[in-house]
Amino acid sequence: MSAAFYQNFKLGVLGGGQLGRMLIQSAIDFNLDVWILDPDENAPCKNIATQFIQGSLTDFDTVYAFGKKCDLITIEIENVNTAALKKLKEEGIEVYPEPQIIELIQDKREQKTFYKNHQIPTADFVLTENREDVRKYITMLPAVHKLGKEGYDGRGVQKITTSQELEKAFDAPGLLEKLIDFEKELAVIVARNAAGEMSTFPVVELVFHPEHNLVEYLFAPARISEQMARDADSLAKKVIEKLGMTGLLAVEMFLTKDGNLLVNEIAPRTHNSGHHSIEANITSQFEQHLRAILNMPLGSTATKIPAAMVNLLGEDGYTGLAKLEGLEDVLAIEGAKVHLYGKKLTKPFRKMGHITIVDQDLNRLKEKVQQAKQTLKIKA
Incomplete structure (x- = not known):
């Protein structure tokens, strides 16, 4: 397939949000033309995609017509028309992750039943x-x-x-x-290509917003024992293997007070819990996703430097044209890198960007996280 990269190979992505935007940034290194379908005329991918098509992700005809123009289809959001993807696959267009897996994950009831049927520990x-x-x-x-x-x-x-x-x-x-009385919330991103090669990123530790069930920030690697890290790694591999999935899978887990791991939810795409990998790992989650779906050798996921990732959410009480406060002060923090998602309008708790902070010293990293959280505000 590698020769096709230089000869009009079209990668179609369903969804044009921030995940698609960062995927495009990585795809440029592979000379890939990226076509985007998204219902929002001002989607973050609009101005950087090779082709941007405004249209519904859940309408059969729209997804089918879009897919017929592409050589391979992937997703950055699960809420898509899987019937259209199944038909495209039947007609010879590659679709990763596989349509039946997207369909299973779209329904949390099916997802949990899958865990139970395959002896995957869960609540x-x-x-x-x-x-x-x-x-x-x-x-x-x-x-x-x-x-x-x-x-x-x-x-x-x-x-x-x-x-x-x-x-x-x-x-x-x-x-x-x-309800699980857990010690920590963890996540492992695992990749699997069509040849069956698998690779995981080091376990990360998630800290959720107390009210809005969104990741507020994370630490990578997680502050857990080596044995627990190996167990989480093995569990993530078991999930993607049992699914038989090609692509990138984020596996969110609970570490219980009595030392057990339970799978909470999975996402068959690049994920908020892997954004730090752009700066902190040899291969980013976005490059790894491309390598997996294109059946290339998977890249090294080794940690270059410990990192934290802080989500930039729209401030409560503000809706309208986004205004950033404190950007210069955050950029002055050693090891901080700001990623903005190209969203012009802010609203309470909307994901507007993220900050990755790297530092060899964990205590300094924690201090910088608190400083960044308190400094950069997105208002209207």
Whole structure:
């Protein structure tokens, strides 16, 4: 396939957000033409894609017509029309990750059932059909109720701790999952190419926003024992192997208080938990995704330097044209690199960019994270 890179090879990406934007930045090194489909006329990829097409990601005809123009299709968001992708694959166009895997991951109910069927450790759960159904499982509280479909970036997840909070349950098909008393939240990004070669990035430690269920910042590598890191690595490989998936898979896990690992959720694409790899690892997650879907040898994921990643979220109470406060001060922090996503409009907790900070000293790294968090604000 390598010869095709120089002869009009078209990589089609469903979704034109920040993940697509960073994928394009990496694809330039491979001389790849990247075609983007996204419903937002002002999507972050608009001005840097080889071709940008505005259109629905969930409409069969739109996705099919877009895919017919490409040599290979990948995604940067799961909410896409998988029927169209299946037809494209039947007609000889490569699609990675495979359409049936995207379809499975689109539904958290199917995802959790997959773990259970393949002996992948996960939190205890029951499938629920509606709000009334949730009431039958009061003995499972405290728990988390999740929408089966269309939950994203913290939406579609509701914590229910007491019987009085059962009204918060979604009145739609979902799953009720036992609330885990965890020590840390971890993530492993694993890649697998079509030849079956696998490679993982070092485990990262996630810190979530207390209210909005979004990653606020992370540390890489995670502050865990070598044995726990090996166990997390093996678990991520088991998940992608059982799926039989080609591409990049982010595997989010709980490390419980009694030292067990439980898979929480997976994402079949580049992921927020791997952004630091651009600066901190020999190969970035974006390059690794390209290597995997193009069936190239996977790159080294060795850590060059410890890192932290801070998400830049729109400030609460501000909606409108984005204005940055404190950019110069953050750029003055040694080891800080700011990535802005090209989003003109801000709204509360919208992902507007991220900061990666590198430092050999963990204590200095923690201090710089707090400094960056308090300094750079995105308002309107």
